[in-house]
Amino acid sequence: MAEQLTHFYEKFQPTHYNIYLDINRQDKQFSGTSTITGDAKEQSISIHQKFLDIQSVQLDGQDLSFTRDDKQEAIHINLPKTGEVKLVIAFQAKLTDTMMGIYPSYYEVDGVKKQIIGTQFETTAARQAFPCVDEPEAKATFDLAIKFDEHEGESIISNMPEIRTENGVHYFDTTMRMSTYLIAFGFGELQSVKTTTKSGVEVGVFSTKAHQQSELDFALDIAKRSIEFYEDFYQTPYP
Known part of the structure; x- marks a missing residue:
């Protein structure tokens, strides 16, 4: 008998994400927060994650308990209420060379090895970059902010134009309503x-x-x- 497929979107419907990422290429790791505003249809909800070390889940400044479920690539959360909620999920993870999620690519210029960081979230790899409801129908808007170990001559691009840089953090304009797998960014020594x-x-x-x-x-x-x-x-x- 086939296992029943669970759609997380049926229980929790995100409307907006504030994603902050701090990426360290030297240590091959990154950390961040995923702030998700959405409509909780039930008190028991699930959020996708894969290979992420979830450090905390908060609602209205209060810590919530959660359980990790690697089989479903998720964390399960019990909310104190239904309706509109804003979850703040802190996490960290490693950069890997799998060419999925957030990953480095290598190339050479005049015999010197170089590296850029890029993303591949399609079809279900956004969950390797930040906690989210990683299903195509779960469309939302996104505000993305990224900090990285930046060197002179490097630049960063994403889906939307960069609107400002403060204290080394690059902020991008709000996206249109779209699926998680469409989020993309890259940085390094780029030309255009x-x-x-x-x-x-x-x-x-x-x-x-x-x-x-x-x-x-x-x-x-x-x-x-x-x-x-x-x-x-x-x-x-x-x-």
Whole structure:
């Protein structure tokens, strides 16, 4: 008999996430907080996590007890109430070379080995980066803030434009309502080229410095012309 699949979204429906990450490449680890605002349909809810060391779960400044369930890649939480709640979950984890979640990639420039950090959350690997309801239907908005062991000449990009930097923390604008697996970011020694479409949409292409300028120009040209083509074809502006 097949095991029944449990949808966490049926019990808890997030509407907004505030994600803070502090990433240390030298120690190959990261820590952070996932602040989740949502609608609790029941008092017993579950949040996805995989390979995360959950340090605490709080509601209204009060610690909540939780149980870890590695089989379901989750923690189970008993809430004192239903309705709108704001959970603050503190955690830490290790960076690994699995190319899932948050991971390093390596390349060489003039014989010197370099590293960038990137993400791969599709299909169910956002839970390896931060506690969340990691199901496609569980759409929410996201505010992302990232600190890392930054060196001169490095930059960081994410889904949304960076709006400010304070005390080494990079803050990004609020996303549209979307699934957890669509969150993405990367940082390191990056180069970029940008242009603007006929309708005024800014388009950019980023890469490591291992790539030639001509490669970026080619990708940028294709991206620009693709947006212009589909705007005309569907008679719908982007975004």
